[in-house]
Amino acid sequence: MKIEEAERLIQASRPGRADDARTQKAIAYAEGHDTLRERLAEQRQFDTHLGEIIRCIQPPEDLRQKLAALNREKSPARGHLSYLAILPVLAGVLVLVGIAIFFQMRNSTHFEGREKVEDLIEEVAHMSGLELEPVASNAGQLGDWFYMRGFEGYTLPADLAALPAVGSRVLAVDGHGVAQVAVEKLPVVLQVFDAAKFGVGLEPGGPWRVFSHQSWAAAVRRHGANCYLLTLQGTEAEMREIVNALPKP
Amino acid sequence: MQSNLLPNATLAEFYRLAVLLTGHAKAAERIMAEVLGEVQAQFEQLRNEANRRAWLAVRIRERCCAERPETPPAPGLVRGAGEESGNPELLQIEAFLVGQRFHALPEPERSALALFHLDLFTTAEIAGILKLTPDGLAETIGRGRNLLREALRAMRGPAPESP
Numbered sequence: 001m002k003i004e005e006a007e008r009l010i011q012a013s014r015p016g017r018a019d020d021a022r023t024q025k026a027i028a029y030a031e032g033h034d035t036l037r038e039r040l041a042e043q044r045q046f047d048t049h050l051g052e053i054i055r056c057i058q059p060p061e062d063l064r065q066k067l068a069a070l071n072r073e074k075s076p077a078r079g080h081l082s083y084l085a086i087l088p089v090l091a092g093v094l095v096l097v098g099i100a101i102f103f104q105m106r107n108s109t110h111f112e113g114r115e116k117v118e119d120l121i122e123e124v125a126h127m128s129g130l131e132l133e134p135v136a137s138n139a140g141q142l143g144d145w146f147y148m149r150g151f152e153g154y155t156l157p158a159d160l161a162a163l164p165a166v167g168s169r170v171l172a173v174d175g176h177g178v179a180q181v182a183v184e185k186l187p188v189v190l191q192v193f194d195a196a197k198f199g200v201g202l203e204p205g206g207p208w209r210v211f212s213h214q215s216w217a218a219a220v221r222r223h224g225a226n227c228y229l230l231t232l233q234g235t236e237a238e239m240r241e242i243v244n245a246l247p248k249p
Numbered sequence: 250m251q252s253n254l255l256p257n258a259t260l261a262e263f264y265r266l267a268v269l270l271t272g273h274a275k276a277a278e279r280i281m282a283e284v285l286g287e288v289q290a291q292f293e294q295l296r297n298e299a300n301r302r303a304w305l306a307v308r309i310r311e312r313c314c315a316e317r318p319e320t321p322p323a324p325g326l327v328r329g330a331g332e333e334s335g336n337p338e339l340l341q342i343e344a345f346l347v348g349q350r351f352h353a354l355p356e357p358e359r360s361a362l363a364l365f366h367l368d369l370f371t372t373a374e375i376a377g378i379l380k381l382t383p384d385g386l387a388e389t390i391g392r393g394r395n396l397l398r399e400a401l402r403a404m405r406g407p408a409p410e411s412p
Contacts, residue, residue: 009384011387012386043394046398047366047394057264057265057269063264067282129304130304
């Protein structure tokens, strides 16, 4: 190991904690080097002192209560989603409508290119959230943002455009771009992609197709050339609540 | 309220992070409340505990970076790095004073040094949160440490002359 490398790596050595293998090598090197040994000792003394001081920053005993109170003050009412709690009751009524609607719904989840859509659901399932770049605007205002990142043709219908976006990214699936948007205050990720490029044969302007894949629920529909896919970890019933709560176009 | 999902020790570490990045306890509480409220939906999507913590750290950092009040003038530190630990009351005062200097550090040095000193992430995870390479993180921590050391030295004033 060169001295420059050791000098750089020992700066990330943490007092009282296990270092990674490279840092351990750097420390071993430093301890055999007069100047670096002295520097490391000074660094550890400073870090220990600073760590002791930082540990003294104690949260107030009632922090949880304070946070809950602040959250209630800052957050507007949960909005139109809260009254959707009654929708399970409505869903129960729908069951009474009978098997005809059941089969109609079942058939509606089968469409050309569904396997490609399932691939996109799995992309979301493997995300940690850190892949997204933070954004703070409505989803409909991200056209330029996506264009600058190589995704052309990002447009949203009116019911999706007003959703508040919190993070976005462009990913390539089978060589084709997909725009991803994490929606604030809703547990969904919106994906926009070119229907023809992914071979998805939904009719433009058709209704949401809600279906399950593994432990995920999805809603997909086509508007113009694009497909719009909403994904959440949950049930079809939860997804239906969300799409039913979208503003009507 | 997502604070219920965090153990006390983790919540306390995030509180320390917010205090170090803002320099103000009230601002730290407000930012934590906002972030914990807003990420509720995203939190449900993150099944891995480390990912949840990383997501929270990213959001708290963003909020703290968005508001950086002017650094108020601060008196000198009570003791130097080589001196014996003071009593708990002095440590509390020092914690306040360090917080005052800490939040005036530039980014990403400020965040790197804060995360480095908290029991939330490994250095590899910190590098991921700050989008730095491991070597870049080490250099950033080193720069942050030097800047803080200089700032604290300036607060303490010149060393007393020996008789």
